[in-house]
Amino acid sequence: MILSWQFVLMIVLSSLFLAWFLYRPIKANLSDDDSNISINRQRQDELELDISQGLIEKSQYQEAEEEIIRTLASELNNNESKNITIKPLIWSMMIFLFVGVLSLSVYSQLTPKIIPNADNGINEPLSMTESINNLENYLIENPEDFQAWKMLGLAQVGTGNIDKSIESFEKAFLINPNDIDLLLQYASAIAANQDGKFYGKSKILIEKALSLDPQSIQVLYFSGIVAAHEGNLNGAIEFWEKALYLMSNDHPDRNIIEEALGMVLNLQVK
């Protein structure tokens, strides 16, 4: 169970606030009869105003007045009732226990089993290996979690375990084959095992990404690389020029694409 002083404070504050009103309850103001009498009296006042201003005729006034009296008579029910007093201490304790136990139980049910490494310093950041272990354990229980498989693949690339990362990306791909980011990461991992060359499956993956989102800057960049590897320099130039066209002037990836474009243009000149 997760318990922190903030949660305890929140429970205590809630309970004290409610206990205060058990000891000093807000006074009940009105009964139904008071309200109905006042409302029907107001109706009668409005009726008298209407007839004095000539908006209705006398016969209408009399009929309406009879209706008001009849309505009120049917509504009055003398609902005086005895007020039974309570023991505020017992109720306060019960509320405190109810709020405390139930809120912490529900919260512990809702909290994810693996606590993320939030950036507030309360939990120590996990090392890459620990993260991979945690993810692998998590995925045993949750094999359908697409994001977790993708993260595992990324983490494995980070530790240099490309073969394992390809397996993880494949699992993620089977769950969601239309995620652009995954397609690019997966293709890059395969290419890393092919001396950085995009052919075969890695090329198919990039083509799929391009068909899904032909305006994505990253996809255009990778498509340019695929074209360049195939010797299709015009194709590469087209993709990268389009990417440069779509990106803002201060885009962090602009230099990379400009360099690549410059290199291909030089090759073309040669």
Add this chain to the structure above:
Amino acid sequence: MLIEVGHFALVLALIISVLLIVVPSIGLYQNKTSLAQLARPLVWAQGFWVALAFFVLMSAFLSNDFSVKYVADNSNTQLPLLFKASAVWGSHEGSLLLWVFVLSLWTVAVSIFSKRIPSDLINQTLVVLGAISFGFLLFLLFTSNPFERLMMPPIEGRELNPLLQDFGLAVHPPMLYMGYVGLAIPFAFVLSALIRGQLDSTWIRWTRPWALVSWSFLTVGITLGSWWAYYELGWGGWWFWDPVENASFMPWLVATALIHSLSVSEKRGAFKQWTVLLAIGGFSLSLLGTFLVRSGVLTSVHAFATDPTRGLFILIFLFVVIGGSLILYTWRSSLLQQSNPFSLLSRETGLLINNILLVTAMLSVLLGTLYPLILDTLNLGKISVGAPYFNAVFVPIMILGVIALAVFPYVRWKKDSLSRVFNLLKFEWICVVLLTLLSWVFIADNIFVLVAVGLFIWVVNHVLVLFIKRLRSKAKLSMSFIGMIVAHLGIAVFVLGATVTTQLGIEKDIKMNIGETQTIAGHDFVFNGVSPHSKENYSGFIGDITVFKNTKKVAQLNPEKRYYQTGMPMTEASIDPSITRDLYVALGEGLGGGAWSVRIYYKPLVRWIWLGGLMIAIGALFAAIDRRYFLRIKS
């Protein structure tokens, strides 16, 4: 830790909602006043924790806390501050949190502004509202938690849907939710009256101002949505009969019937059973709308959820609420006092006609919205029900409604004579016919426009006559009367604006070369070309079009084509607005050689649509602050 505090605050709000259902109920049924009176403090405590959770999520967006999955999925560091704040309700989880937050705001408002309401009624009402909160908090926490953490926070977040990166997102959903969720208040009043078996003058009296205020918000919300769609989607349309639009329009139609029915019940003690059903129907349709949007059964810019668990949860909740309410109604309906009698020609009859028309219109929209879904579910094929169906069915019903609106405010309550009404109306009819003929000669010969002009003149005329009659009789002008006048005028303004812009609007989809001129409705649109353009959250192109009328420059329009981080292209229309017409230009695709495809619209009186909507909403607010709702009740 702040995120965990926000999450825990929601859990506390859920537990307090359980207390809100249980403790005051024990107090009410065992005559333990201290426990019954605990309803208000419980509401305040619950409201506080929900508000805390809401603002914690907002602070996560503002501080780019991408360790929160919802923030990472819907925001990034490049997003402008206003869009970061409004991105809180830009997707499913956050918009549901907004739902719960708005409900707690309404509940707190009821608990505060209730000094004139009998304690038992208000406590029971708060219990019902607590039960609704419980259902939604349960849904939020167990299927749509906005505080879910990511195991490895990304350095940069994804992107908020580019369609939603607009001022409209900051105002349309909160206003719409205020109306949508506000319908829970009349529902709660009705249900508590049914539970207590106390179906008297009091619940009718105190239901009406709340119904008016929530209806007013719903009107503003729908109006803002229409305005947003008009300028953001780049099609120049103001209403698309999109199923999600319909989902907010159906509760509006029923709530319109409800506020009119409540006025009869309040003034004449008639239609009480019908009023009860309308209050239940209004909120049930609001829940149905939530189901349609959240379950993923609809595909629309509004529909974010695709998780079937969520849909199932709301469907069960919907059945519990509607089923429970109707069972309670059947059980208690015998306690409802018999309606006071009224003759065939009376204002009660007029309001009954109004109610029948509004409910028929709602049913026609409901059929058009659900029919394709039902066919699809039963594997009977896919069909699309669009504007032709709705225009053919809905518009004639509404024309009858506007005619009723122009006639029945003249008719007296309880009974009236045909000759008196005819005498009052004959000069109006002469005036309407003459002015419509003049319009035919000088303005347009389009039959739809002439009908709209005729109705507009009729309603304006009747409003003026009523106003002058009241002034002549030296009767005090009540806020309720002023509200009715303003709202009815708003309907007339809306009808004229909608008809004229639909019938007389001009649209051209053309290729334009640099320096080329196109003439539309006497305006010359000169295309000066397109240049690259970028901002912090997008890059793209901006067009330059100068508009001249009789060689005098009247507008400089700069439509945009934007590409956001995801690469999604967006059309940003440029509009020259005025009360008589809008000039609207949207940029299409580049066609090479400096030429672009351009859409140009001329929209006469289009602003009247939203002006009418705002007038209707203001009218309702006037009616809600009528002095009779400030009645001092002495114990």
